[in-house]
Amino acid sequence: MKILINGINAGLRFSAAHIIPAHETCGCIHGHSYFVDIEIKGEKEGEYNFVVDFKIIKSIVKELCYSLDHRLLIPIYNDKMDFKGMDKDDLSIESFLKHDSIQFKIEDKVYTIPKDDCVLLPLKYSSAESLSEYFVEKLYDALKNHKNIKSISACVNEGIGQGAMFTKNL
Numbered sequence: 497m498k499i500l501i502n503g504i505n506a507g508l509r510f511s512a513a514h515i516i517p518a519h520e521t522c523g524c525i526h527g528h529s530y531f532v533d534i535e536i537k538g539e540k541e542g543e544y545n546f547v548v549d550f551k552i553i554k555s556i557v558k559e560l561c562y563s564l565d566h567r568l569l570i571p572i573y574n575d576k577m578d579f580k581g582m583d584k585d586d587l588s589i590e591s592f593l594k595h596d597s598i599q600f601k602i603e604d605k606v607y608t609i610p611k612d613d614c615v616l617l618p619l620k621y622s623s624a625e626s627l628s629e630y631f632v633e634k635l636y637d638a639l640k641n642h643k644n645i646k647s648i649s650a651c652v653n654e655g656i657g658q659g660a661m662f663t664k665n666l
């Protein structure tokens with residue numbers, strides 16, 4: 497059995513800006529109105545014979561969407577982003593939070609962005625591919641006690657007709 501949640505209809509959406517460093521067209525700061533579809537496979541169980549309550553999944557994913565909404569997504573492990581004042585071998589979200597702004601260089605472009613305008617992500621990229629893995633890992637952490645779940649998939653859409661899906665089999 498599987499359950500499906502359609503991100504557009506269920507309101508699992510966020511708008512954010514990102515950069516794909518050194519990419520010909522996506523290398524400039526630009527934005528998307530994202531929506532996130534979720535698919536969860538597993539055995540039905542419990543008092544109501546659910547795979548998992550839709551309400552639980554929607555609340556986790558909505559909170560994740562909210563945490564990314566109206567921000568610039570910064571993948572701190574990207575090797576084309578040279579972060580000022582940071583030790584490349586010891587990057588952590590905590591070390592960035594000591595600064596008021598996030599400063600980085602990509603090739604010959606220099607950026608200084610207020611910290612409050614950014615979301616720091618423990619990722620190499622902020623592509624739909626990487627974001628779908630991020631959503632799945634966060635869901636996996638939140639659903640660890642649901643032993644009946646066999647797989648978790650998230651499709652992060654950058655707009656209608658274009659998304660990346662990642663599946664974690666448990």
Ligand SMILES: [Zn+2]
Pocket residue numbers: 514522526527528654
């Ligand atoms: Zn993009």
